[in-house]
Amino acid sequence: MLSEIASKLTEGVKPTTDAERVFYEALQVLRDYLARSDIEDKLKKLEDIRLVEEEGKTFILIPDVMTYIQASGRTSRMFAGGLTKGLSIVVVDDDHLLKGLIKRSKWIIDDIEWRELKEVDLKSILAEIDRDRLVVKQLREGKIRVEFKDPMKTALMVVESPNKARTIANFFGKPSVRRYDELKVYEVSTGELLLMITASGGHIYDLVTDVGYHGVLLPKDAGTFLPVYSAIRRCLNCGYQFSDDLDKCPKCGSSQLRNALKILDFIRTLCEEVDLVLIGTDPDTEGEKIGWDLAALLTPYAKEVKRIEFHEVTKRAILEALKSTRDFDTNLVEAQIVRRVEDRWIGFELSKRLWSAFKRKGLSAGRVQTPVLGWIIDREREFKESFRNVYSVFLPYGIKLELIEDEVTEKPIIIEQVKAKIRVLDILEEDVHPPPPYTTDTYLHDASRKLGLTAPEAMQIAQDLFELGFITYHRTDSTRVSTFGQYVAKEYLSEKFGNQAEELYLPRNWGEAGAHECIRPTRPMDVNRVRELIAEGIITPIKPLTKKHLLTYDMIFKRFIASQMKPAKVVKQKMEINVLGTSKIVERIIEIKEPGFLTINPILKVEVKVEEGEVKPLKIDVKRKALVTLYTHGDVIKLMKERGIGRPSTYAKIVQTLIQRGYVMETKRKKLLPTKLGKSVYRYLASKYGDLVSEKRTAMLEDIMDQIERGERNYVEVLNKLYREISSIP
Structure with a gap:
């Protein structure tokens, strides 16, 4: 269909369908923009594309990063011994397009590293490629056998969310999908593992209510405190969850129930197909307990079960987790x-x-x-x-004073007769430091204050952003920033400000080393770049991002990047204002000498400098207001x-x-x-x-x-x- 429309556009055939009319209108808008000299000048200044003219026609050259990744991937091949060594050499005839290719490739592949040809030992790389090719040839001819690597090492990764499972699977190419009713398992190759990925849907078991003391057998009956669990059932009609062995929902009476045992049975069958089961539940105490439950229920069906932990859903983090398996932390489970x-x-x-x-x-x-x-x-x-009569006094220079009635000794009768005296006490320079990156509580506070979100709504949005790979784990009380987090900030500032980035960047840990980290973006992409990459199809979230998602991401991104920048230097004016028989000390920022972190996160308001002297109020309102x-x-x-x-x-x-x-x-x-x-x-x-x-x-x-x-x-x-x-x- 698209090729037909393109052909008609080229031939100048008039549109006949709604789809054709949309494309024709878009083409006309584009032509109108490109005809403007100011737009052309801006396009020429961009560092990652190229505007060229050939035979009287104007072309915009944009690096095709997806085609490059696909093509360069063909230099390496999977064989019985693993992956052959590959080499991709890019011949540069345009620096702008190379910059664009490098930048766009980093948006897709977190750990991609580009090197100039003179920086690598080309001879040894070619020798390694030749050795791999010889091994493949000898394997095909039956001259050697592969004994140094198990070519069929398989693993099953179990995460909590279906969205997370799908996001992870997409890191490793287009996955194959197997279905069992509404349950899915994705199959991919990481280069080291043949990996299956599926979701448990969260908690499988919960305490029963009709055994022992509210679901716990007591020492007199069991020798110790012994919690008794049963599979969770969820009502498909009203959403209520319960663990009692009932055929109907105790809340609405519906018999349309989903039993977690069905999910468990599906996962158990998958366990029998693999060498290793990896439990990748959330990296907190609750996630440890969910994972521990799963491990206990799957161990009889699996050769080996291990815990993996990742604090962000990115390819880099997943590969690191696969290399760092561990046993379960029983202290967390017991807590x-x-x-x-x-x-x-x-x-x-x-x-x-x-x-x-x-x-x-x-x-x-x-x-x-x-x-x-x-x-x-x-x-x-x-x-x-706390309700009191409050006098709101509006003065020149944008000053507003709120005075409680008890403070006012001179009640205004005629506003024209009221005067305010301003005395400047000091003008001083101050360093204003950026706030630390978000923790769960500070994030929820700002999501409520700035975005008007309820706490559950804000947590669901953060959960989506985490599972889609845009932010790190959002249930955290740590402000710590990892070395990679600092790299994200540095990369973003370097891209945005070029050589000026060094004047703005100031890395901070914000906390001692530990397992948990602050809430931060996973990649050096601001919200405008995210919109652009989604529109271009370079990144394709498995769940659409709403306006609230983007506003939330923008808030998290700016707060984090600002936390890795230098303080701002501001000029403050301190003054005493006498009006209606009382005095107030007022401080205002009148100048920003060095913006520092405010360049990214402008949280301070600059106001006009106040001249000392006598002024008349512009307006005085009296209202009954709550002080609390x-x-x-x-x-x-x-x-x-x-x-x-x-x-x-x-x-x-x-x-x-x-x-x-x-x-x-x-x-x-x-x-x-x-x-x-x-x-x-x-x-x-x-x-x-x-x-x-x-x-x-x-x-x-x-x-x-x-x-x-x-x-x-x-x-x-x-x-x-x-x-x-x-x-x-x-």
């Missing part, structure tokens, strides 16, 4: 077991009491959600008590981080649970308000079980979980203490 059991015990026990007290099922309580509910209730009370604002999702998550309750994996869920239970409502302006039910539930819990659900107690338990993760506490002893505490609730 997650304690967390889940404790959630179950305290939740079930307090919920039963709520149902009885309020004669209403569906109410719930928990160690984290209860103190958070208390914060929201306290904040609403402070909000209501209601909390947003982001505010609550920031508090959770500061006060040491909750986890990166649970921050977003807590407020959402409170809303779903009817304890909290969200206003049109994204503010959180407690409901009458929420206040009643909190009063009941705080008065009767305050020691169990207090903020202090919750923070202490979080610390105990951390100790278990570090191997400093025995998890059985912790469970025993928790059981004695919870089972004694009156």
